[in-house]
Amino acid sequence: MSSKTIDLNDYLVPGTANTYYIPEFITEDEEEYLIRKIDEAPQPWWKRLQNRRLQIWGGDLTAKKALIPQDMPSFVTQYPDIIGRIRDTGAFKSSAHGQPNHVIMNEYAPGQGIMPHEDGPAYHPVVATLSLGSHAVFHYYKYKTDTTEGASPQAERSAGTTTAAGPMSATGSGKPIDPTPILSLLLEPRSLVITTSSLYTSHLHGIDEVQEDRFEADGRTPQQRIANYDMLRSQQAKEAIANGGKLERGMRFSLTCRDVEKVAAGGGALFKKLRG
Ligand SMILES: O=C(O)CCC(=O)C(=O)O
């Protein structure tokens, strides 16, 4: 896709002020290449969580949430130039570096997902997520305002990813979550979704741990079920959402691209500091 010509306003998800969905952000060849590179990554690049694996590109975060920068793999900076294409969307134009400097690559087998969580304050409040390999249904949640009710899911401490690795996805607020999503999107393979503003700063997001996503004909319109319904490219998906049906999950990889605003001093200075 010729990213220079992207106008984010053309990709605004209906009913949101701040979420963008870009189908076919990369080509099938690029997708295949990226998946191959991810699979070929040396063993130490992988971090194993309780229920899935991930890789972190761009460096780790310190306890004070500063990035100790490391080169990103060339398969996201050169070919295909994912970082440059994301920069060209303008989504990060008001962030410190104008583009992502940090990527968490999540791997999900069918049946794996991610608990509702917030990505937290280490990052500029924009996340651009590229999906590869398979779809996912992505839900946004709000916290309950009335906390007098009985049991409801609670915001997990570091539900999203590993805290040992530093970053992310940790809110740890323990505040009860309203279990009915306020917004749901279907993320197709090769699509980019950009979450900003209040959906980033005061809501949660998650993916159910299911082998297949089921849609019921429940009186709601397809657009009420899946807010980006009209933007979808897959006819099979549209049919399942509109008429009730299921979509089986395959292996999915997500590249969650963010800008860590605080970057630790460069190698030499850091070395001196460590030695005191
Ligand atoms: O896989 C996804 O699309 C979401 C991942 C996520 O929320 C995270 O890594 O913080």
Ligand SMILES: [Fe+2]
């Ligand atoms: Fe997240």
